[in-house]
Amino acid sequence: MTRIDVPDGSPFGIANLPYGVFSTPGAGPRVGVRVGDSVVDLAVALDDDVFARPSLNAFMAQGPRRWAETRERITELVQGDVPDAAVADASEITLHLPFEVGDYVDFYASEHHASNLGRLFRPDSEPLMPNWKHLPVGYHGRAGTVVVSGTDIVRPCGQRKTPADPAPVFGPSRRLDIEAELGFVVGVGSPLGRPIPCEDFAEHVFGAVLVNDWSARDIQAWEYVPLGPFLGKSFATSVSPWVVPLAALEHARTATPPQQPEPLPYLREKEPWGLDIEMAVSWNGQVVSRPPYRTMYWSPAQMLAHMTVNGASARTGDLFASGTVSGPEKDQRGAFIELTWGGREPLRVNGEERTFLEDGDEVAIAATAPGPDGSRIGFGEVRGRILPASCAPGNERAG
Known part of the structure; x- marks a missing residue:
């Protein structure tokens, strides 16, 4: 398990938790959340396939109640221990277009x-x-x-x-x-x-x-x-x-x-x-x-x-x-x-x-x-x- 350290003054602290789509040399694009200098793989951390996709669209379509529930779960998770397999160094990932643009x-x-x-x-x-x-x-x-x-x-x-x-x-x-x-x-x-x-x-x-x-x-x-x-x-x-x-x-x-x-x-x-x-x-x-x-x-x-x-x-x-x-x-x-x-x-x-x-x-x-x-x-x-x-x-x- 990994405990994520958020440096003082980080613009990616617990109050932020922005979403993105990232890949690593060993795995294709999926949804993650930025926390300090780390990225949390949500498909692994939350055991939810909606985040194992190459865009945020499926998750975004679920609506504001689901957004709020997920944000609460992520907040609790990153303040404790996160599975090692769910944590990547933000400097070692590739970032992609985070959503499929409609209009x-x-x-x-x-x-x-x-x-x-x-x-x-x-x-x-x-x-x-x-x-x-x-x-x-x-x-x-x-x-x-x-x-x-x-x-x-x-x-x-x-x-x-x-x-x-x-x-x-x-x-x-x-x-x-x-x-x-x-x-x-x-x-x-x-x-x-x-x-x-x-x-x-x-x-x-x-x-x-x-x-x-x-x-x-x-x-x-x-x-x-x-x-x-x-x-x-x-x-x-x-x-x-x-x-x-x-x-x-x-x-x-x-x-x-x-x-x-x-x-x-x-x-x-x-x-x-x-x-x-x-x-x-x-x-x-x-x-x-x-x-x-x-x-x-x-x-x-x-x-x-x-x-x-x-x-x-x-x-x-x-x-x-x-x-x-x-x-x-x-x-x-x-x-x-x-x-x-x-x-x-x-x-x-x-x-x-x-x-x-x-x-x-x-x-x-x-x-x-x-x-x-x-x-x-x-x-x-x-x-x-x-x-x-x-x-x-x-x-x-x-x-």
Whole structure:
């Protein structure tokens, strides 16, 4: 038997217990829980085949009562002796995408981010579009290109057209960017035609992950009118390997910023689902931004309510993300397009002036949240490195 030692100050203490999918040289992917510097194999520790699968979906679909019972069992288990065969060193495992992604929706819930982009793209107009404070704006992404942290990202190719170009050209993106976000994973779905009200958020959402919604700003700028993001977003979205359960975030709950005008009734929250989460964005090892999630205008409960209010169904494994997390200060902006003000104000990264991502660059996003008794809950990180484009770097023009 093994007694797991949790180092003082570990972001993966007993109050956290995030779920992930891992493998070892001798066994394939299965579900585990992170405790300190160890991972507990739940199929072995709890003698339950639902955890012997390569994703969390089957367990998540069992619902909030089962989630609570399992969390209680794991808490009791890891505070005592755990079977030796159920314990692995976190540094010696391979982590996988923790859930099978159903649908993927990305929102635009930061007023600071939306206002900054409005000032960049529409300097002579109001920063926010007329609908922005009435509903959580979002778009449907591509579930098949959601990848786990550590997956290399190939620079995307597509059409670009600057105002100075007489016609569009094709080639690799020259303005490759990141978006530091928080994502939410649906555990229990909903039938077609039945919206999920704000107050039922915790009955459906299993937990949260970190998200980097990689963005090709030049491709996006040319294509997004009139239907919104497409190829500029769909090439890759990275998520962290550990899913922090909602139960672990109880001490992080806070009110959203004041919402004026008052939202329509279906978006009004009886209990606030704002979250006090601190993020850190590192570019080639240097922290360049610390976005605060507590400043997000729309809460995840409001996002889910809006996503389903038209009767759209939700499914186990659906992922919806917050959109870029940005605060009021320059060093709190969660995208490089904001940090460099469209490339006009370069950052110094390891002594070099930088604007957008170059081949070989690596970005890591980490986050923590308040836990009990002054502790911190960790999300781990979502990390990705840029590889050169696989398309010909031609300069073909549309004809």
